[in-house]
Amino acid sequence: DQQVKQNSPSLSVQEGRISILNCDYTNSMFDYFLWYKKYPAEGPTFLISISSIKDKNEDGRFTVFLNKSAKHLSLHIVPSQPGDSAVYFCAAGSGNQFYFGTGTSLTVIP
């Protein structure tokens, strides 16, 4: 049973526009959430995280929003750049165990 879901397998966005990637989770005990980015033939790399005591965390062009009541988080990338084209995984969990979504493949069109 998927505890973390990314319902959009792919997303295409024009360069310079906003990319919004969504993620839903089922376990209300999760208290830490992360986004990873993955290029082909490489392992995932950490992008940004947020703990459950916050509802927003920003790092440059990347912002993660957390809606605990809806058990939903989203990653906003503004402005999107062609180099952002990759697969994005969200992860949620607590303690020592994290659950990953199936990923959203983002394509930024120049």
Next chain:
Amino acid sequence: DSGVTQTPKHLITATGQRVTLRCSPRSGDLSVYWYQQSLDQGLQFLIQYYNGEERAKGNILERFSAQQFPDLHSELNLSSLELGDSALYFCASSGPSGGSYNEQFFGPGTRLTVL
């Protein structure tokens, strides 16, 4: 380059066989995590070791086992292989505190193909 190394990069074997995947964590990292990524699946957490001891267990099959050695490298052993075990296997490491709240650094993965 994350600093985490995994060998081999690719592995092709037959059903019923046994293989060993190896991971060397970043210098100074005490935790090692193993993940499996099958086709169209997310990363499935398998197991975590911290400083040689098993710390957390995920969806790891009984045919799979892992260990972390005194030099902190880790091996994932997969036995009685089935076609469905074909996947990318990632290793990740994180800093000294042992908790997953630390950023995990992923290796490039080992692609296992079972024929």
